[in-house]
Amino acid sequence: MNKQRNFHCCASCIHYRIEKMNSGGTIYMCARLGYETKPTYKFNCWTPKENVKKLIAKYEKS
Incomplete structure (x- = not known):
């Protein structure tokens, strides 16, 4: 199961x-x-912040 989707949102992007x-x-x-967004929006260009990458790795191991 892909745990990444639980974290995917604009607020967690670099x-x-x-x-x-x-x-x-x-x-x-x-x-x-280059335009306004909301913290909960989701786009395909999402690149997670380092702390989010660590959380994803942690949850994928469990």
């Missing part, structure tokens, strides 16, 4: 960025694609 606006708002961006 390209995910949070930008605080001067007006007090927050923008969630994909630096790779």
